[in-house]
Amino acid sequence: MKRTAFLLVFGVVLSFCEAQTDTGGEEGGEEEHVELFTTPQTKMGAATSDFGYNLFRTLASRDSATNVFLAPISVSAALTQLSMGGSERAQRQLFRALRYHTLQDPQLHNTLKDLLTAVKAPGKGLSTAARIYLDRRLRLKQEFFALVEQQYGVRPKGLQGVARDMNEVNSWMSQQTGGKVQSLLTSSFPRNFGVSTVSAAYFKGKWVTRFGQxxxxxxxxxxxxxxxxxPMMQQDNYPVKMGADSDLSCVIAQIQMQNDVSMFVFLPDDVTSNMTLLEESLTAEFVQDLSMTLLPAQVTLTLPALKLSYSTDLQPLLSDLGLSEWLADTDLEKISALPAKLSSVHHKVVMETAPEGNQYPGAASTPSHLTYRVDRPFLYLIRDEVSGALLFIGRVVNPKTLTM
Structure with a gap:
């Protein structure tokens, strides 16, 4: 496996090189493969992350000049619940898009349930919700309702496609996220809407090291x-892990948050809203490799104070993830004997960053001579370090247009 080595030359320059494993000094030798994900939970974390990166790329490609945000693990949870209602053929198709076909995990649902519990542990700053809504006219099979509720602790809901349904969905989502995600739906489901998934997430993690300004x-x-x-947050002598990638023309910083969560910030060398090359590089393996190869540094760190709310319907994107055939025939035989189609995949995220942390930066006689100033369009992700799961990912093109 190719390993990315980041060389940090203090006070002078950040440079990048790529090192390949020497397999005995012979040309043409095969590269050593290092297994990065070795437990069911880390493998599940990698699968949900790779699904998230694929979904993010598809969403981001709609318009390179817009802010884009996702909490992929909540979308995975919703679609995985839906998979429990499909035929074996339909389930295989959905599992491939969700990247579960790589797991070979007979306890897949239990593993995902444990991962969801772990990433929502107190102190990590993440709350999520995912649920399936169905048209009552489909002659719904109650066995499916009981199966999903037993596995994931949330019961799918039959609705009639009337105005009050919107209030019911929004109230449930708000309750599940501690009142932080409001008005997920802005209009009611249409009559005969078939099947819809909704997912939401709120994140407000705390830094390990606080910001002074x-x-x-x-x-x-x-x-x-x-x-x-x-508005910006700034602090001298801030501890980060850091490196520069000349191929991607960006400088990368990993900033530690409390309870084994961290933020990766990818800052392009130039002011640009076109981050296609960078977005294409993102995989669970690449980010795991970064976490092991970025080098410690103390910098004068300046970050925008983010407060954002973002919502979209992801259903039109699923064809680009290889689900065109599945969308044409979802084959949800365990949900209803009648034909049922997935009409929408509603998703909403809310996120805040604040200067608070549980420790002050280390004392130093002089300010940091390295700076990491995030004052132009950038990409970032929030990652659970224990499982490797991608919790949140965003592209900030213009923070002035972000709304709460």
């Missing part, structure tokens, strides 16, 4: 336009 309005450069003024 917060809220100061500073310039953020926007591709093709004038700078915008946004």
């Amino acid at each position: 917060s809220g100061a309005m500073e310039n953020f450069q926007v591709d093709g336009g004038a700078s915008v003024r946004v």
Whole structure:
């Protein structure tokens, strides 16, 4: 396996090199393969992450000049619940898109349930919710309702496609996320809507190291336009792990959050909203490799103070994930004897960052001579370090347009 080595030259320059494993000094020798994911939970974390990266790339490709955010693990949870209602053929198709075909895990649902419990543990800052809604006219099979509830602790809900359904869905989502995700639906399901999944997530993690300065309005450069003024957090002598990738033309920083969560920030060298090459590089293996090869540094760190709310219907994207045939014939025989189609995959995320942390930066006689200033479009992800699961991913093109 190719390993990415990040060389940090303090006070001078950040440089990148790629090192290949020497297999005896002979040309043409095979590269050594290192298994990065060795337990059922880390393998599940890798699968849900790779599904998330694929989904993010598809969503981001709609328009390179927009902010985009996802909490992929909550979407995985919703679609996995739905898979329990399909025929064996339909389940195989959905599992391939969800990347479960790589797991060979006979206890797949138990593994996912344990992973969801782990990433939502107190202190990690994440709350998620996922549920299936179905048209009552489908002559629904109650065995499916009981099966999903027994496995995931949430019972699918039959609705009639009327105005009050919207309030019911929104109230449930708000309750499940501690009141942080409001108004997931902005209109009611249409009559004869078939099957719909809804998923939501709220994240507000705390840093290990706090920021001393917060809220100061500073310039953020926007591709093709004038700078915008946004609130920033800043701290000297901030501990990070760091490296530069010349192939991707970006500098990467890993910032530690509490309870084994971290944020990876990918900052392009130039002001650009086109991050296609960077987005294409993201895989569970690549990010795991980063976590092991980025080098410790102390920097003057400046980050935007993010407050965002983002919602979309992901159903139109599923064809690009290899599910065209499945969408045409979902074959949900365990849900209803009548034909049923997936009409929508509603998803909403809310996220905040704040300067708080549980420790102060280490004392130093002089400020950091390295700077990491996130003042132009960037990509970031939030990752659970124990399981490797991708919790949140976003592309920030213009933080001025973010809304809560």
